[in-house]
Amino acid sequence: MSIPQSILIVKRSNLMKKFLLITSCVFLLCLSGCWGMKEVQHQIYITALGLDFKKGQYYVYFQALSFSNVARQEGGSSSSEEPPVLVGTGKGDTLEEAFDYIQRSSPSPLYFGHISTLYFTPSMLKHHLNEFLDYAGRTEVIRYNTGVFSIKKDIKEAMSLNGFFGKSPAFSFTFNPGEVLENDSFIPTITYQNLIQRYRQPVGSMLIPSIKVEESQWQEGEKPKSIVKISGGYLLAHKKITGWLNINELEGINWLDKDTTRLYLVYNEKKIGVKVKRPRVKIKVMGAELTPHYRISVKVPVTIQENLKEISQTEIKHIVAAQVQKQIKRTFQKGLDLHTDVLNLSEKAYRFDRYHWTIQELNELTSDSIDSIKVKVTLVNTSAYK
Numbered sequence: 205m206s207i208p209q210s211i212l213i214v215k216r217s218n219l220m221k222k223f224l225l226i227t228s229c230v231f232l233l234c235l236s237g238c239w240g241m242k243e244v245q246h247q248i249y250i251t252a253l254g255l256d257f258k259k260g261q262y263y264v265y266f267q268a269l270s271f272s273n274v275a276r277q278e279g280g281s282s283s284s285e286e287p288p289v290l291v292g293t294g295k296g297d298t299l300e301e302a303f304d305y306i307q308r309s310s311p312s313p314l315y316f317g318h319i320s321t322l323y324f325t326p327s328m329l330k331h332h333l334n335e336f337l338d339y340a341g342r343t344e345v346i347r348y349n350t351g352v353f354s355i356k357k358d359i360k361e362a363m364s365l366n367g368f369f370g371k372s373p374a375f376s377f378t379f380n381p382g383e384v385l386e387n388d389s390f391i392p393t394i395t396y397q398n399l400i401q402r403y404r405q406p407v408g409s410m411l412i413p414s415i416k417v418e419e420s421q422w423q424e425g426e427k428p429k430s431i432v433k434i435s436g437g438y439l440l441a442h443k444k445i446t447g448w449l450n451i452n453e454l455e456g457i458n459w460l461d462k463d464t465t466r467l468y469l470v471y472n473e474k475k476i477g478v479k480v481k482r483p484r485v486k487i488k489v490m491g492a493e494l495t496p497h498y499r500i501s502v503k504v505p506v507t508i509q510e511n512l513k514e515i516s517q518t519e520i521k522h523i524v525a526a527q528v529q530k531q532i533k534r535t536f537q538k539g540l541d542l543h544t545d546v547l548n549l550s551e552k553a554y555r556f557d558r559y560h561w562t563i564q565e566l567n568e569l570t571s572d573s574i575d576s577i578k579v580k581v582t583l584v585n586t587s588a589y590k
Contacts, residue, residue, distance in 0.1 A: 247312055247313050248310060248312045248313070248315065249315050249318045250267065250314055250315065250319055251268060251318055251320055251373070252267035252320060252323065252363055252373070252378075253265065253322055253323070253346075254267070254323040254325075254355075254360070254363055255323065255324050255325065255336060256324075256328055257328050257331060261295050261302075262295065262296055262297070262299050262332070263295050264293070264294045264302040264303060265292070265293055265323075265363055266290075266291065266292040266293075266294065267289065267290070267373070268292070269289060269372050269374055270287055270288060287366065287370070287371075287372045289363070289364050289365075289372070289373060291360055291363050292306045293306065299336060299339045319346060320374075321351045321352075321353065322346065322352045322353070323354070323355050323359055323378075323415075324354045324412070325355060325357075333443075334403075334443065337399070337403060340396075349396070350395060351379070351381065351394075353413050353415050354412045355414060355416065361417055362415060362417050362432050365430055365431065368424075368429070376431075376432060377432060377433075377434075385465070386465055386466070388466055388467065388468060389458055389461070389465050389467055390434070390451070390458065390467070391434055391451065391454060391457075391458070392411060392413075392457065392458070392463060394412060394413070399412075402440070406442070406566075407551050407563065408545050408549075409439050409545050411457065412438045413436075413437045415433060415435060416433055416435040417431070417432060417433075418430070418431050418433040421433070436449050436450040436451050436453070436454060439539070439542060439544045447542035449535075449539075454535055455531040455535060456532040456534055456536060456547065457535055457546060457547060459485060460487070460547055460548070465482055466482075467479075467480040467483065469506075469524060469527050469528075470510075471523050474513055474515050474519075475512035476513075476520060476523060478508055478510075478524060479506065479509050480504055481507070483502055483503060483504050485501065487549065488501070489552050489557075491556070495565050495566075495569075495573070496549075496553035496556075496565075496566065496573070497572075497574070498549045498552070498553075498573060498574050499575045502532075502579045502580070504524060504579055504581045505582050506524055506582070506583060507584060508585075508586045517583055517586070521583070524581045525580075528579045529579055533574075535547065536574060540570070540571060545567065549574070550567060553566055
């Protein structure tokens, strides 16, 4: 009995499919899993960049870490020896030349995809920030979530410091400030994305946190332990640096920062200490004047941490409210001294009604621009204090 032609065609088709499947599997087994990819040890992974301008030339400092050491430390293993930190220096009449200078001296290719931190000197911020933003935008060498800091001096020393207990700089404040600021939001931080977004904004300002090398606060064994510490911040407005304020002069900015999670207030005269969790602020723009005026309302939930003189809760509320008002007014006035809207009040008016005032009128702040500062303090937990 002969087999129908249609059945023979189906069988041949199935055999062909099986043959092609087996052939494809053989070819796939012959291919490398990461074809064309360089192994980790064949590249130098840049983790931070420092930028300076001096003596008529650009200086670019490249920080590289050993990822094998970082991986071990993330896994919980420790070593008595501090991991090596590689810092290279490139210089040139242009930024491109400075980058090429160090790349030509490197025994292995440099990889910039792991940059987590940028450090700018005052000279670079004041006179050549625009050139860097243009260069970085063209080359895409910086990721948008890269942290941005400034440093007055000792930039190479700051980039060479390891963390506590022999850990690499990858575990330091400038690489991951969020972990520290979650417990005490003493200063707002910014990313490269924030920098390029705010650089050309016609109103308001942006704070670039500044760091310094501190040698007196910590000791490791019998030796002083150098650390990187926040010292204040440079104010950037209208594409230029308008000045610098220390960390105490910037206290008021935290009450208006939406990312503030926790703050601590101490009133030494009354021996009072409180913890503030997630303060909330509302800024109302008053549009009847020739220039905008502002009414600031702050809600401050507090927990009493210390009350050695057994001050009443009512008095504690008054003391905290006065402290918050004082800090906001002081920071605002320090900004006025630098002709800078450090609290970014004008940004609220700009978004409220950008055509009601001119840009010049929005930027004309005076000590009378704030109509009122109202602070509502609530006790959410007295921590056993009455």
